[in-house]
Amino acid sequence: MGVEYKYVIVGAGMSAHSAARGIRERDLVGSILMIGQEPDSPYDRPPLTKDLWKGDKTLADIDLHTAEKTDAEIWTGVRATSLNPDTHTLITDDGRTVNYEKLLLATGGSPHTISQPSDRVIYFRTKHDYELLRALAQPGTSIAVLGGGFIGLEIAAGLALAGAQVTLIISDDSPGSLVYPPGLCGVISQKFADHDVRVLTGRIASEIQEEKDKVNIYFDAHPAVHVDGVVAGFGITPNNALALDGGLPTEAGGVVVDAMLRTSDSDVFAAGDVAYYPDDILGRRRIEHVDNAQSMGKTAGHNMVRADERYVHTPYFYSDIFDLGYEAVGRLGSQFDMVEDWAPGKTNKTGVVYYLEDRAVVGVLLWNVWDSTDLAREVLKEFGEPGSVGNPAKQLKGQIPTR
Known part of the structure; x- marks a missing residue:
């Protein structure tokens, strides 16, 4: 015996919040349980290293009000320790047994x-x-x-x-x-x-x-x-222990899912930092950024109600260092060849950097260039095949306006 919920979300981060919102867009009444290890209900995470330090937001501002917006029941300070997909049950560290119809693993990661x-x-x-x-x-x-x-x-x-x-x-x-x-x-x-x-x-x-x-x-x-x-800030290790306990495949530390964000068990989904998913542009990957958590969580929530929506979004990420800021799509790293395209008179102030591997674009950095992530995705699509960039300066410079 145990408690029963139609939808159970393990994790209480931003992906979990978006999943609960996604469920409610398709099912107004089905019961939702969210189980989180932290003592707090879901909150907006980027301000922890950005707006809160600048004084632009307070801790009260980052509460996502998940229970109020979704009517989800939220257990905080609780960890799910065992999963049995065959019986549709999981067990928590306080001894409770939870029965589910659909389950989402949005377990995030733990810091090194x-x-x-x-x-x-x-x-x-x-x-x-x-x-x-x-x-x-x-x-x-x-x-x-x-x-x-x-x-x-x-x-x-x-x-x-x-x-x-x-x-x-x-x-x-x-x-x-x-x-x-x-x-x-x-x-x-x-x-x-x-x-x-x-x-x-x-x-x-x-x-x-x-x-x-x-x-x-x-x-x-x-x-x-x-x-x-x-x-x-040494990075994180994906929290995949529950998936492993349930016999669900993992790769690169993440839980393997299909385009619908389903694991090998059609009633168990994964989203956010822990999901290893097929990106339409960049191939299979695992992403630890907020845009992915939010968009993937929403799609997972939709598919927990009715699995008919492919996750096709290639996420972007951003960073702020004092008054410096940028957005980016794909992979960035100094190990790649870099093609820099700066606005006239604004070298290292406003421009685009293209990252290439095997003469293919694998990442785009938009330094002080805004509202251009869709253009960056188009560049990744057009020049994503190895060997597709024979003349980087001619083919790439000007693809994304720098002013």
């Missing part, structure tokens, strides 16, 4: 760590992490940011705006050098310098230890760094 998290060592992922970091980030407090990815650079900028003494510690040669062309890396580095952010390059933390009111960061080949607090 190298030590125990604490009030002074924060592996940034959640609203609670933001609250801990905000309390720590008093003017003059010394805080080290570990990791030079999107999250690390955004958090370092946010902390600097809050008045903290920030040390950004990265493994690469300069902020953004694993992603952007050298000219843009210079712009980003200067922006951090203008805000008194100390940048330590070529360093990988090997150990973090707390000692009284200080945190010590150790490296294999460099002196230790001593600060009041540490925040790390």
Whole structure:
């Protein structure tokens, strides 16, 4: 025996919220249960590293009001531990058995760590992490940011705006050098310098230890760094344990789904960070960005009611570093060949960067170029086959207007 719901969503993030909204667009009355590990109901996540630090939003502003908008029942602080697709049941860590007709895995991911998290060592992922970091980030407090990815650079900028003494510690040669062309890396580095952010390059933390009111960061080949607090953005591991327990196939860490976002079991779906799905333009992939979470969640919700909608959206992503901003589609990385197309007189200020692999476009960076993600997708479609770009300057420059 157990409780019964028509639709069960495991996870309570943005993908889960969008799925509940999607269900309600097709089924106004079917019961919905959402099970989330965090103590909070679904909330808007991008402001955790952006708007909240700039003062453009408050914590109250990011609540998505899921229960109010969808009439879903939400269990917070609860983890689903076992799944049996044959019997359509799952079990939670507080001993409850849940029976479902349709199930969605929107379980997200867990941050990579190298030590125990604490009030002074924060592996940034959640609203609670933001609250801990905000309390720590008093003017003059010394805080080290570990990791030079999107999250690390955004958090370092946010902390600097809050008045903290920030040390950004990265493994690469300069902020953004694993992603952007050298000219843009210079712009980003200067922006951090203008805000008194100390940048330590070529360093990988090997150990973090707390000692009284200080945190010590150790490296294999460099002196230790001593600060009041540490925040790390090392990426995530997809939370696929429930899928594995239910015998559902995984690949590249994600749960394998078809174009309808169904797993190998037609009554179990997956969406968001944990889904390994077929992208119409870029092939099979797993994406950890908000546009994908929202659009995929909505499609999954539709298909939980009636499986007739292919997920055809190629998502974009964006980032803000102080007053620098961009949108992008596809894969970005300094390992690719890059073709830069800057607006006249605005080199490294306004333009488009095309990323190529095997003479095919695999990614498009829109630096201070807005409302052009659809054009970027068209470029990826037109020049996505290996060998399709024989003359990059002639074929690509001007494809997307830079002014």
